[in-house]
Amino acid sequence: MLESVLVANRGEIARRIIATARRLGIRSVAVYSEADADLPFVREADQAVLIGPPPPAQSYLHSAAVLAAAHQSGARAVHPGYGFLSENADFARRVLAEGLIWVGPPPDAIGQMGDKINARNLMQRAGVPVAMGSTDPVTDASQALAEAERIGYPVMVKAAAGGGGIGMSAATGPEELQTAFETARTRAERFFGSPAILLERFLERARHVEVQIMGGSDGQVVALGERDCSVQRRHQKVAEETPSPGVSPQLRGALLAAAVRAGETVGYRGAGTVEFLLDVRKQEFVFLEMNTRLQVEHPVTELVTGIDLVEQQFLVASGEPVSFDPARTAPDGHALEFRVYAEDPVRFLPSPGAITEWEEPAGPGIRVDAGYEAGNTVTPFYDPLLAKLCVHGPTRDEALGRAREAVAAFRVAGPKTNLPLHADLLASEEFISGDYDTSVVAGLRS
Amino acid sequence: MAEVRAEMVANVWKVVATEGDQVEDGDTLVILESMKMEIPVLAEEPGTLAKLHVAEGDIVQEGDLIATIS
Numbered sequence: 001m002l003e004s005v006l007v008a009n010r011g012e013i014a015r016r017i018i019a020t021a022r023r024l025g026i027r028s029v030a031v032y033s034e035a036d037a038d039l040p041f042v043r044e045a046d047q048a049v050l051i052g053p054p055p056p057a058q059s060y061l062h063s064a065a066v067l068a069a070a071h072q073s074g075a076r077a078v079h080p081g082y083g084f085l086s087e088n089a090d091f092a093r094r095v096l097a098e099g100l101i102w103v104g105p106p107p108d109a110i111g112q113m114g115d116k117i118n119a120r121n122l123m124q125r126a127g128v129p130v131a132m133g134s135t136d137p138v139t140d141a142s143q144a145l146a147e148a149e150r151i152g153y154p155v156m157v158k159a160a161a162g163g164g165g166i167g168m169s170a171a172t173g174p175e176e177l178q179t180a181f182e183t184a185r186t187r188a189e190r191f192f193g194s195p196a197i198l199l200e201r202f203l204e205r206a207r208h209v210e211v212q213i214m215g216g217s218d219g220q221v222v223a224l225g226e227r228d229c230s231v232q233r234r235h236q237k238v239a240e241e242t243p244s245p246g247v248s249p250q251l252r253g254a255l256l257a258a259a260v261r262a263g264e265t266v267g268y269r270g271a272g273t274v275e276f277l278l279d280v281r282k283q284e285f286v287f288l289e290m291n292t293r294l295q296v297e298h299p300v301t302e303l304v305t306g307i308d309l310v311e312q313q314f315l316v317a318s319g320e321p322v323s324f325d326p327a328r329t330a331p332d333g334h335a336l337e338f339r340v341y342a343e344d345p346v347r348f349l350p351s352p353g354a355i356t357e358w359e360e361p362a363g364p365g366i367r368v369d370a371g372y373e374a375g376n377t378v379t380p381f382y383d384p385l386l387a388k389l390c391v392h393g394p395t396r397d398e399a400l401g402r403a404r405e406a407v408a409a410f411r412v413a414g415p416k417t418n419l420p421l422h423a424d425l426l427a428s429e430e431f432i433s434g435d436y437d438t439s440v441v442a443g444l445r446s
Numbered sequence: 447m448a449e450v451r452a453e454m455v456a457n458v459w460k461v462v463a464t465e466g467d468q469v470e471d472g473d474t475l476v477i478l479e480s481m482k483m484e485i486p487v488l489a490e491e492p493g494t495l496a497k498l499h500v501a502e503g504d505i506v507q508e509g510d511l512i513a514t515i516s
Contacts, residue, residue, distance in 0.1 A: 379455075380457060
């Protein structure tokens with residue numbers, strides 16, 4: 001097992017990784033920006049190194065500063081969490097070149113999946129279904145129009161170099177396409193440093209379903225069930241659950257097999273997530289993208305499988321076998337996650353500020369992964385995720401009941417939060433029925 | 447005289463309009479950025495953009511004056 005690990009991240013995920021490191025006797029090193037000095041993850045690590053001012057480019061995305069902190073602290077491994085440097089293949093290569101252990105997949109797998117067009121092409125060749133879409137980067141508006149004609153409207157326009165819903169929008173005709181293309185191109189350039197655009201056939205009634213995979217150090221890729229991530233605002237996830245209420249056993253078998261094939265195609269090691277869009281009417285799915293890292297919503301999988309995914313990442317990174325039996329990973333009960341964001345619950349606009357009150361729900365079947373506590377200040381420099389409220393129950397109905405109580409018991413004062421949205425979601429017939437798609441939040445707010 | 451103020455703590459990412467511009471209701475004056483989201487700040491009535499009180503890279507607090515329209 002690893003002796004020590006530097007956690008190149010912040011907030012709830014840094015804290016969560018540090019907790020598993022502590023349980024396993026691995027010395028943890030946190031890195032933090034000037035904005036985060038008072039957050040719990042800094043205090044809870046065995047050692048903490050200040051790496052720069054608040055803007056991400058000068059701290060959490062500053063690879064030289066992160067590597068210098070690793071050397072200075074004597075950390076033997078680097079865990080990137082999600083976001084920031086986690087899907088930067090060059091950073092992973094530098095970590096390895098400097099003699100450190102990279103707690104993540106091989107850099108080439110990150111690179112192959114990071115280019116979304118390359119990933120689509122690879123998957124198609126491997127027999128994983130993909131939507132009609134671009135096989136080459138689209139770089140100007142006239143090319144985009146021609147591509148959209150070929151694919152057929154409506155189309156989704158997105159950055160080829162990045163995910164996370166940033167700059168993504170749908171177009172139902174040529175006029176909307178112009179706007180969507182410009183939006184996607186500026187965002188792509190700004191957030192991912194590449195203006196390349198990808199067009200894909202847009203599914204109108206779709207569920208977003210993803211599969212957790214784990215590639216062992218022996219090369220065996222195992223699927224650990226699916227997560228339904230259809231509750232979204234601005235193409236970003238707000239709540240997730242497993243198992244998906246929209247997936248039949250037969251469809252589940254096909255999804256899990258496709259995810260394993262995707263992982264095997266790129267020689268995947270460690271934790272990864274293969275995302276699919278599921279056409280609700282046709283009961284067919286297409287590959288969306290692969291996230292070559294730990295996913296925000298990984299706790300729901302942990303709750304129903306009893307597997308600590310971060311522990312498995314540490315094991316695989318140190319060349320050891322996973323600690324679970326791949327033949328016995330059937331889910332036990334039902335789990336949901338609700339992302340508590342610092343944003344107003346109606347327009348979803350950011351709401352940074354000082355936290356004057358923070359009281360987490362607790363009890364059987366409740367897990368809260370929080371990045372903050374009372375007295376902390378939520379700054380405008382990073383994403384709005386304050387905490388993940390997760391619930392587990394023997395059935396979906398029981399889990400929903402626990403969720404309602406937990407949402408009502410979660411008290412945050414200072415920044416506005418989206419907890420009222422979660423209360424509305426948990427009261428909505430559409431969500432309760434399980435028969436919902438990616439439009440469910442828009443429906444609640446119309 | 448209308449004052450346009452910041453709704454939240456944010457970084458001024460882009461200044462779109464120029465002092466002296468004729469603006470319409472709904473025109474974007476500046477784009478703020480907070481928590482990885484871009485938030486356009488719009489003119490709420492037509493007029494002349496008399497003064498811009500922020501520059502790109504500034505940090506604004508909730509309630510800070512961004513622009514004056516006359």
